[in-house]
Amino acid sequence: MRRETNGLGARPAWDVRARRGQRRVLHLPGGGTGGRAPEEAALRELDEETGVVAAEVRAPTVIGPLPATTTARTHLFL
Template identity: 65%
Template sequence: MGWTMMGSEVLHEGPFMTLQRDDIVRPDGTRGVYEHLVARDGVRIVAVDGSSRRVLLVEDDFYLRPERVLHLPGGGTDGQEPREAARRELEEETGYVAEALDRLGVIDPLPSTTAARTHLYLATGLRPGTVCRDDTEIGMTVTWWDLADAIEAVRAGRITEAGSVAGLLLAAQGPLAGLLG
Protein backbone atom coordinates (compact mmCIF):
# COMPACT_ATOMS: atom_id res chain seq x y z
CA MET A 1 0.00 0.00 0.00
CA GLY A 2 2.76 2.44 0.80
CA TRP A 3 0.80 4.45 3.39
CA THR A 4 1.85 4.22 7.05
CA MET A 5 -0.25 5.39 9.96
CA MET A 6 1.89 6.87 12.74
CA GLY A 7 -0.97 7.75 15.08
CA SER A 8 -4.69 8.38 15.17
CA GLU A 9 -7.10 10.70 16.96
CA VAL A 10 -10.89 10.46 17.19
CA LEU A 11 -12.39 13.89 16.48
CA HIS A 12 -16.01 12.83 16.87
CA GLU A 13 -17.72 9.56 17.71
CA GLY A 14 -21.44 9.11 17.07
CA PRO A 15 -23.82 6.17 16.87
CA PHE A 16 -23.37 5.67 13.10
CA MET A 17 -19.93 7.04 12.30
CA THR A 18 -16.64 8.28 13.69
CA LEU A 19 -14.54 11.14 12.33
CA GLN A 20 -10.89 10.24 12.65
CA ARG A 21 -7.65 12.15 11.99
CA ASP A 22 -4.60 10.01 11.24
CA ASP A 23 -0.98 11.13 11.21
CA ILE A 24 0.42 9.38 8.15
CA VAL A 25 3.49 8.87 6.02
CA ARG A 26 2.54 8.95 2.33
CA PRO A 27 3.96 6.55 -0.25
CA ASP A 28 6.50 9.24 -1.27
CA GLY A 29 7.79 9.43 2.32
CA THR A 30 6.28 12.79 3.28
CA ARG A 31 4.36 13.23 6.54
CA GLY A 32 0.79 14.42 6.58
CA VAL A 33 -2.66 14.25 8.07
CA TYR A 34 -5.60 12.29 6.68
CA GLU A 35 -9.14 12.81 7.99
CA HIS A 36 -11.75 10.17 7.25
CA LEU A 37 -15.04 8.66 8.36
CA VAL A 38 -15.24 5.23 9.94
CA ALA A 39 -18.66 3.74 9.21
CA ARG A 40 -20.26 0.31 8.83
CA ASP A 41 -20.55 -1.35 5.46
CA GLY A 42 -23.92 -1.16 3.74
CA VAL A 43 -26.13 -3.30 1.52
CA ARG A 44 -28.50 -2.62 -1.39
CA ILE A 45 -30.91 -5.20 -2.75
CA VAL A 46 -32.34 -5.54 -6.26
CA ALA A 47 -35.56 -7.40 -5.36
CA VAL A 48 -37.45 -8.74 -8.37
CA ASP A 49 -40.90 -10.26 -8.74
CA GLY A 50 -41.57 -13.75 -10.11
CA SER A 51 -41.29 -12.65 -13.75
CA SER A 52 -38.16 -10.59 -12.91
CA ARG A 53 -39.62 -7.74 -14.95
CA ARG A 54 -40.36 -5.57 -11.92
CA VAL A 55 -38.05 -4.34 -9.16
CA LEU A 56 -38.89 -3.02 -5.71
CA LEU A 57 -37.86 0.57 -5.08
CA VAL A 58 -38.29 2.65 -1.95
CA GLU A 59 -38.60 6.40 -1.66
CA ASP A 60 -37.64 8.21 1.48
CA ASP A 61 -36.65 11.54 3.01
CA PHE A 62 -33.01 12.06 3.97
CA TYR A 63 -31.91 14.93 6.17
CA LEU A 64 -29.12 16.05 3.79
CA ARG A 65 -31.23 15.90 0.59
CA PRO A 66 -33.84 18.59 -0.16
CA GLU A 67 -36.06 16.14 -2.08
CA ARG A 68 -37.24 12.57 -1.56
CA VAL A 69 -34.73 9.96 -2.71
CA LEU A 70 -35.73 6.99 -4.86
CA HIS A 71 -33.44 4.01 -4.23
CA LEU A 72 -33.14 0.27 -3.72
CA PRO A 73 -33.96 -1.13 -0.29
CA GLY A 74 -30.95 -1.46 1.97
CA GLY A 75 -29.00 0.03 4.84
CA GLY A 76 -26.16 -0.66 7.24
CA THR A 77 -24.82 -4.09 8.09
CA ASP A 78 -25.01 -3.34 11.83
CA GLY A 79 -22.30 -5.92 12.54
CA GLN A 80 -23.94 -8.71 10.51
CA GLU A 81 -22.50 -10.52 7.53
CA PRO A 82 -23.59 -8.60 4.40
CA ARG A 83 -25.93 -11.36 3.12
CA GLU A 84 -27.76 -11.54 6.47
CA ALA A 85 -27.95 -7.75 6.65
CA ALA A 86 -29.46 -7.73 3.15
CA ARG A 87 -32.12 -10.24 4.25
CA ARG A 88 -32.93 -8.15 7.31
CA GLU A 89 -33.00 -4.79 5.49
CA LEU A 90 -35.21 -6.12 2.67
CA GLU A 91 -37.84 -7.37 5.10
CA GLU A 92 -37.64 -4.36 7.45
CA GLU A 93 -38.08 -1.81 4.65
CA THR A 94 -40.39 -3.59 2.19
CA GLY A 95 -42.14 -6.37 4.08
CA TYR A 96 -40.74 -9.02 1.69
CA VAL A 97 -38.53 -12.01 2.46
CA ALA A 98 -36.27 -13.44 -0.27
CA GLU A 99 -35.99 -17.16 -0.93
CA ALA A 100 -32.65 -16.54 -2.68
CA LEU A 101 -30.05 -13.78 -2.37
CA ASP A 102 -27.32 -13.81 -5.00
CA ARG A 103 -24.29 -11.55 -4.81
CA LEU A 104 -24.09 -8.98 -7.62
CA GLY A 105 -20.89 -7.29 -6.45
CA VAL A 106 -19.47 -4.68 -4.11
CA ILE A 107 -18.65 -1.00 -4.56
CA ASP A 108 -16.56 1.56 -2.70
CA PRO A 109 -18.82 4.64 -2.96
CA LEU A 110 -16.41 7.15 -1.34
CA PRO A 111 -12.94 5.53 -1.12
CA SER A 112 -11.11 8.77 -0.24
CA THR A 113 -13.57 9.50 2.58
CA THR A 114 -14.36 6.10 4.11
CA ALA A 115 -13.37 2.45 3.85
CA ALA A 116 -17.08 1.48 4.13
CA ARG A 117 -18.27 -0.64 1.22
CA THR A 118 -21.72 -1.32 -0.23
CA HIS A 119 -22.56 -4.98 -0.93
CA LEU A 120 -25.07 -5.58 -3.73
CA TYR A 121 -27.52 -8.49 -3.94
CA LEU A 122 -30.22 -9.82 -6.24
CA ALA A 123 -33.26 -11.08 -4.30
CA THR A 124 -35.68 -13.57 -5.87
CA GLY A 125 -38.48 -15.81 -4.68
CA LEU A 126 -40.14 -13.06 -2.68
CA ARG A 127 -42.87 -13.82 -0.16
CA PRO A 128 -44.64 -11.58 2.35
CA GLY A 129 -42.86 -10.82 5.60
CA THR A 130 -43.14 -8.03 8.19
CA VAL A 131 -42.27 -4.36 7.75
CA CYS A 132 -40.26 -3.06 10.74
CA ARG A 133 -38.85 0.38 9.93
CA ASP A 134 -36.82 2.54 12.28
CA ASP A 135 -37.69 6.14 13.19
CA THR A 136 -35.72 7.59 10.25
CA GLU A 137 -37.80 5.56 7.76
CA ILE A 138 -41.29 6.54 8.92
CA GLY A 139 -42.26 8.22 5.61
CA MET A 140 -40.73 5.52 3.39
CA THR A 141 -42.89 4.23 0.55
CA VAL A 142 -42.46 1.03 -1.47
CA THR A 143 -43.32 0.74 -5.17
CA TRP A 144 -42.87 -1.81 -7.94
CA TRP A 145 -41.13 -0.46 -11.04
CA ASP A 146 -40.73 -2.05 -14.44
CA LEU A 147 -37.02 -2.94 -14.74
CA ALA A 148 -36.62 -0.96 -17.98
CA ASP A 149 -38.22 2.11 -16.34
CA ALA A 150 -35.87 1.82 -13.33
CA ILE A 151 -32.84 1.67 -15.66
CA GLU A 152 -34.17 4.73 -17.51
CA ALA A 153 -34.58 6.50 -14.14
CA VAL A 154 -30.86 5.86 -13.52
CA ARG A 155 -29.95 7.30 -16.94
CA ALA A 156 -32.22 10.33 -16.39
CA GLY A 157 -30.71 11.11 -12.98
CA ARG A 158 -33.88 10.25 -11.03
CA ILE A 159 -32.09 7.39 -9.21
CA THR A 160 -28.70 8.69 -8.04
CA GLU A 161 -27.79 6.83 -4.84
CA ALA A 162 -24.52 5.02 -5.65
CA GLY A 163 -25.49 1.53 -4.47
CA SER A 164 -28.83 1.72 -6.28
CA VAL A 165 -27.25 2.87 -9.54
CA ALA A 166 -24.60 0.15 -9.42
CA GLY A 167 -27.01 -2.59 -8.29
CA LEU A 168 -29.58 -1.87 -11.00
CA LEU A 169 -26.98 -1.61 -13.77
CA LEU A 170 -25.16 -4.78 -12.66
CA ALA A 171 -28.44 -6.73 -12.49
CA ALA A 172 -29.58 -5.40 -15.86
CA GLN A 173 -26.31 -6.33 -17.55
CA GLY A 174 -25.97 -9.63 -15.71
CA PRO A 175 -28.70 -11.95 -14.45
CA LEU A 176 -31.60 -9.83 -15.77
CA ALA A 177 -30.06 -8.88 -19.15
CA GLY A 178 -32.51 -10.94 -21.21
CA LEU A 179 -35.47 -8.98 -19.83
CA LEU A 180 -34.45 -5.64 -21.35
CA GLY A 181 -35.51 -5.84 -24.98
Protein backbone atom coordinates in the same frame (compact mmCIF):
# COMPACT_ATOMS: atom_id res chain seq x y z
CA MET B 1 -14.46 0.53 7.66
CA ARG B 2 -18.24 0.82 7.67
CA ARG B 3 -20.19 -1.75 5.63
CA GLU B 4 -23.54 -1.04 4.00
CA THR B 5 -25.89 -3.38 2.21
CA ASN B 6 -28.10 -2.37 -0.71
CA GLY B 7 -30.26 -4.49 -2.95
CA LEU B 8 -33.44 -4.72 -4.93
CA GLY B 9 -36.22 -7.22 -4.42
CA ALA B 10 -38.76 -7.54 -7.19
CA ARG B 11 -41.50 -9.80 -8.36
CA PRO B 12 -42.34 -9.91 -12.08
CA ALA B 13 -45.62 -8.03 -11.57
CA TRP B 14 -44.05 -5.20 -9.53
CA ASP B 15 -42.87 -1.89 -10.89
CA VAL B 16 -40.50 -0.07 -8.51
CA ARG B 17 -40.73 3.73 -8.66
CA ALA B 18 -40.20 6.63 -6.31
CA ARG B 19 -40.17 10.42 -6.53
CA ARG B 20 -37.92 12.94 -4.86
CA GLY B 21 -39.28 16.39 -5.63
CA GLN B 22 -39.78 16.60 -9.39
CA ARG B 23 -37.27 13.84 -10.12
CA ARG B 24 -38.04 10.17 -10.44
CA VAL B 25 -35.57 8.05 -8.53
CA LEU B 26 -35.10 4.37 -7.86
CA HIS B 27 -34.91 3.71 -4.12
CA LEU B 28 -33.32 0.42 -3.14
CA PRO B 29 -33.80 -1.20 0.26
CA GLY B 30 -30.59 -0.97 2.23
CA GLY B 31 -28.86 -0.02 5.44
CA GLY B 32 -26.04 -0.85 7.77
CA THR B 33 -25.14 -4.42 8.59
CA GLY B 34 -25.43 -4.02 12.36
CA GLY B 35 -22.52 -6.40 12.81
CA ARG B 36 -24.20 -9.13 10.76
CA ALA B 37 -22.94 -10.78 7.59
CA PRO B 38 -23.84 -8.65 4.53
CA GLU B 39 -26.08 -11.43 3.14
CA GLU B 40 -28.05 -11.64 6.40
CA ALA B 41 -28.38 -7.84 6.55
CA ALA B 42 -29.64 -7.75 2.95
CA LEU B 43 -32.40 -10.27 3.73
CA ARG B 44 -33.39 -8.29 6.85
CA GLU B 45 -33.48 -4.91 5.06
CA LEU B 46 -35.50 -6.34 2.15
CA ASP B 47 -38.12 -7.69 4.58
CA GLU B 48 -38.19 -4.53 6.75
CA GLU B 49 -38.45 -2.04 3.89
CA THR B 50 -40.60 -3.93 1.35
CA GLY B 51 -42.30 -6.82 3.14
CA VAL B 52 -40.70 -9.26 0.68
CA VAL B 53 -39.20 -12.35 2.31
CA ALA B 54 -36.46 -13.85 0.14
CA ALA B 55 -35.06 -17.34 0.63
CA GLU B 56 -31.58 -16.31 -0.51
CA VAL B 57 -29.59 -13.49 -2.04
CA ARG B 58 -26.75 -13.52 -4.54
CA ALA B 59 -23.92 -11.03 -4.28
CA PRO B 60 -22.72 -10.07 -7.75
CA THR B 61 -20.32 -7.31 -6.69
CA VAL B 62 -18.87 -5.12 -3.95
CA ILE B 63 -18.32 -1.40 -4.57
CA GLY B 64 -16.02 0.89 -2.67
CA PRO B 65 -14.81 2.44 -0.72
CA LEU B 66 -15.24 5.53 -2.90
CA PRO B 67 -13.06 8.18 -1.24
CA ALA B 68 -14.91 11.10 -2.86
CA THR B 69 -18.27 10.05 -1.37
CA THR B 70 -17.89 7.45 1.39
CA THR B 71 -15.47 5.20 3.20
CA ALA B 72 -18.07 2.42 3.29
CA ARG B 73 -17.88 -0.70 1.20
CA THR B 74 -21.25 -1.32 -0.48
CA HIS B 75 -22.44 -4.88 -1.16
CA LEU B 76 -24.94 -5.16 -4.03
CA PHE B 77 -27.27 -8.17 -4.01
CA LEU B 78 -29.73 -9.80 -6.37
